[in-house]
Amino acid sequence: MSYKITFDETKCVACGACAIACMDQNDILVEEGQFPLRRTFTRESRLHPEEKFGYYSHACEHCDEAPCIPACPSGCLFKDPETGFTVFDTTNCIGCRSCAFACPHGAPAMGLDGKMLKCDGCNQRVKAGMLPACVAVCPFDALALVEE
Amino acid sequence: MTREEQLLKAKIPGPETGIEIRRTMCDICAPGAHCGVNAYVKDGRLLKVEGTPGYPGSNGKLCTKGAANRQYIYRKDRILSPMVRTGPKGSDAFRTATWEEALGLIAENLKKIKAESDPDSIVWYTGYSKWYRPWLKRLCHSFGGHNYMTESSTCYKSGWMANNLTFGRDMRPDMMGRPRLLVGWGSNPYINAYLAGRGFAASKDKGVKIIIIDVRRTQASEKLADLYLRPRIGTDGVLAHAMAKIILDNNWQDQEFLDTYVLGVEEYRRMVAQYDLETAQRITGVPKEDIFRAAQMIAETKPCSVSTNTGITHHKNGLNTCRAIMALNILIGNVDQPGGIAPVYDTFLEMGAGFDTREEEFIFETRTPERLPLVGQKRFPLWYDMNHDGQAMDLTRQILSEDPYPIRALAAFGMNTRMFPQTSQLLKALEKLDFMFATDLFWTDACRYADVVLPACSSFERGEVKAYPGGFIAYTQQAIDRVGDCRSDVEIIAELAKLLDTGDELLMQGYDACVRYIFAGNEEELDEARRTGTPVRSKHFKPTPPGSYLAKGIETPSGKLELYSTRIAAIDPAAGLDPLPVWFDGDNACDKTEYPFTLMAGARLPHAIHSRCHDVPWLRSLRPEPMVDIHPEDAADLHISQGDPVTVSTTAAALHLKANLTLSANRGDLHMFHGYAEANANELVPNTENDPYSGFPSFKQIRCRIQRDETSPQTSADREEEGGKLHEL
CATH class of the missing domain: 3.40.228.10 (Dimethylsulfoxide Reductase, domain 2)
Structure with missing residues (x-):
């Protein structure tokens, strides 16, 4: 079984509720410079006459062939066979950022302890039959948990 | 990590973690939403929030602000105990006090001022949240007063008035x-x-x-x-x-x-x-x-x-x-x-739920005839005619001028001073008062000017009744331990009803007794809603079918829908109000070449509402600095780049903040969100620019100018990429 968190651009308004829910779920210390594991963006294209606004929410994509997994020299990253999420155990993380360089989406970041930190799909919640925090909160249903 | 540690870290509720889900509601914004919340609680402390699936209206969802309830409730500046001022007004010189001493001081001063002057020399003001408004208004009445006013002096009520004038109802x-x-x-x-x-x-x-x-x-x-x-x-x-x-x-x-x-x-x-x-x-x-x-x-x-x-x-x-x-x-x-x-047929707290309550009776049955004109009555006669409350936008003027009589005391429940145009003038007025007390969750500017400050609690720390469309009644119970020695606003009001010798038995009995009076005939629903934590539909719920209002009789003075308002026509012509919805130019008078831009203060951000979210770090992180939105071409003309420090000036004041280049702003317009301590947008709004019909300030149309701060390092406007730019919300 494999889960994905999907994003529907047509529904997102970049209100940031998903980012806040992520902070609440993961006790993110923004005061100390930490960032949430999911973030929202507004992109304005200012080319006349094609001015337009794009609204996005972004986090780890939990790729099927996740390049961060083989990139890690310490074997911290792996797939949870039960959920398919790209999860991690950073006990042996050396903070080399190889995962971040390998990721095309810029998902892995460094936590305040100098070890890798990224979205784990709210793996434990999904295993317990609950939705990821960002999916549960999304006021406009732009995020969804789908089973593949 | 052991399995138990993993579950605890992920905040999975259940016996293994000892985390319990309790039902409550979010009170951060206005009663129009008040979304149902599942509070994840362990040992009395809130660990996480989530929407309550199936809840009327919100159905499991929360907005950006509501998702931050945990940090809002545990904000670092929560007031932990009653405080009594020991130094100059406006300073932080306070000492802690017992509830007995603090409430005693309030009662003593208010009774003295009432005896010396008039009950209406005391103003009862309330900002957010709105849940205790009927109780506070009744307390004002039971104490012999009428000068009750709210933040609705700048919000919602003008539209409500417009609809009532035209349609006879909202x-x-x-x-x-x-x-x-x-x-x-x-x-x-x-x-x-x-x-x-x-x-x-x-x-x-x-x-x-x-x-x-x-x-x-x-x-x-x-x-x-x-x-x-x-x-x-x-x-x-x-x-x-x-x-x-x-x-x-x-x-x-x-x-x-x-x-x-x-x-x-x-x-x-x-x-x-x-x-x-x-x-x-x-x-x-x-x-x-x-x-x-x-x-x-x-x-x-x-x-x-x-x-x-x-x-x-x-x-x-x-x-x-x-x-x-x-x-x-x-x-x-x-x-x-x-x-x-x-x-809209209001049921309770300005929400229509499809059944009647005795809210109006509860609020007005202890009101005595008025002896003095209320605050704003002369300046905004239509406001008075339709609301019979004070119009808070005239409070600063009356305190400072003592015209038509002095205001000596202020009861400030949840008062956001930055909601008042030219806030510094209000603060000057507050300095002049003989006595002021404030209740709040947080240590605000209003607290700094009060003689006594009382700590209030959030919706999670008390119970509350709400009526929702569809006939639903919710009755929450306290979900988490209270922060410090705080009390609910209604507990405070009930205590004051005793100490102020109002003789108001019902008010003194507290929240639940009053709720049962207001919701008479819904006792089983109240009990069930409280017991189960789930909203219950009132047996008196009766939807109003379309057409029934016109059939029953339109509630305007003429019995017609009024494009020409007979109610306005009956107002003293000296007020200069037109019974037709005539358009006039709302620009404030000033040199338009000196102030070529128009400022709109208060354009909404998803992660802020008025002042109370700016000090919630999670929410603040979404836009860490106060910014003024400006069109990229206007910015280029003025050599302003993204993030440049700028000064925005009006005839009232000047403000320093950062520029945000966005197509959201039209050419010639500037937009700012309000309520920041370090960049109070409403300070820029002159306290004289009010709608003569409603008294509402012209927050959204003030002439201004903007310039890049000279002290800032030279930045190039060409740095802006034509093809657009990725910036965080």
Whole structure:
């Protein structure tokens, strides 16, 4: 079984509720410079006459062939066979950022302890039959948990 | 990590972790939403929040602000115990006190001032949240006073007045009746009321057409609008009149409806006749083809619902603009029709839930006849006529001038001083008071000017009753341990009712007794809702079918829908109010070459509401600094780049903040969010620029100028990439 968190651009308004829910779920210390594991963006294209606004929410994509997994020299990253999420155990993380360089989406970041930190799909919640925090909160249903 | 540690870290509820889910509600914004919350609690402490699935309205969802409840509740500046001032007003020199001492001091001072002067020399003011308003107003009455006023002196009430003048009742879009065209005028429902945003988005998915009219490009204009009109700031009234003229000129109006139900059609027709398309295009800046197209869509699509929001009333011509917009619903006969606009029957706390309560009786039964004019009564006679409350926008003037009598004391419940235009003048006025006490969750500016400060608690730390559309009654219980030695506002009010010798037995009995009085006949529902934590439908719920309001009798003085307001016509002509919704230029008088821009203070951000979210670190992180939105080309002309420090000045004040270049702002307009301690947008709004009809300040139309701070390092405007730029919300 494999889960994905999907994003529907047509529904997102970049209100940031998903980012806040992520902070609440993961006790993110923004005061100390930490960032949430999911973030929202507004992109304005200012080319006349094609001015337009794009609204996005972004986090780890939990790729099927996740390049961060083989990139890690310490074997911290792996797939949870039960959920398919790209999860991690950073006990042996050396903070080399190889995962971040390998990721095309810029998902892995460094936590305040100098070890890798990224979205784990709210793996434990999904295993317990609950939705990821960002999916549960999304006021406009732009995020969804789908089973593949 | 052990399995137990993993579960605890992930906050999985259950016996393994000892985490329990308790039901409560979010009170951060206005009662229109008050979403149901599942509070994840362990050892009395809140670990996480989530929406409650199945809850009326919110159904498991929360907005950006509501998702941050945990940090809001545990904000670092929560007041932990009663405080008594020991140093100068405006300073932080306070000592802690017991509840007994603090309440005793309040009672002693208020009783003394009442005996020496008059009960109305004491003002009872309340800001957010709104849950205890009936209790506070009754306390004011039971103590012999009438000078009760609220933050609704700048919010919601102007639109409520406009609708009451025109329709005899407040009106809302009848979404249940499936409108086929929704006109959101000055409306960004995604952000200002996300549940309405969900409704708009769901309608769009079903093929409903949407017109958005807004001076700002917003998520609504970009995502929802089939047609987007962008008038110049303060010219919405002209746009509405021009559309009315098109409808009448083309004979698209519902003439039978007008003949049967409407007063003042000919006067209105003569008034709008001056706004031909050329004139309207010149004044509003909206292409005449778009004005015509919008009028045609409104006239031809049935049913259609035209609605607007509070922002439109923050102009000197705000109330009339609101009347002008809502008048379009009359022309096309979509009042009290399925999918048009429907009357609102308040059940409790300005929410219609489809059954009656004794809220009005509860509030007014201890009121005595007035002896003195209330605050604002002379300056804003229409406000007084319709509300019989004080208009807080005249409070600063009356305290400072003592005209027509001195205000000596202030009871400030949840007072956000930055809601007042030219806040520094209000603070000067507060210094003059003989006595002031404040209740709040947080250590605010109002607290600094109070003699006694009482710590209040959040909705999670107490129980609360709410009525929701569909006939639902919710009755929460305290979900988490209280922070410090705080008490609920109603506990404070009940205690004061005793100490102030009001003799008001019901008020003294506390919240539950009062709720049972107000919701008489719903005792089983209250008990069940409280026991189960789940909202229960009242057995008295009775939906109001469309058409019943017109059939029963329109509640205006004339019994007709009034394009010409007989209620305004009855106001002293010296006030200069026009019974027709005439448009006038709302610009403030000043040298327009010196102040070439127009400032709009209060344009909404998704992660802020007034001042109370700015000190919640999670929310603040989404836009860490106060910013002013400016069009990229205006910025280029002034050599301003993204993030540059700038100064925005008006005739009232100057403010330093950062520039945010965005197409959301029209050329010539600047937008700022309000309530920041270090950049209080409302300080820029002169305290003289008020709508004479409502008393509302002109927050959204103030002449200003902007310049890049000279002290900043030279930055190049060309650094801006033409192809757009990625920046965080």
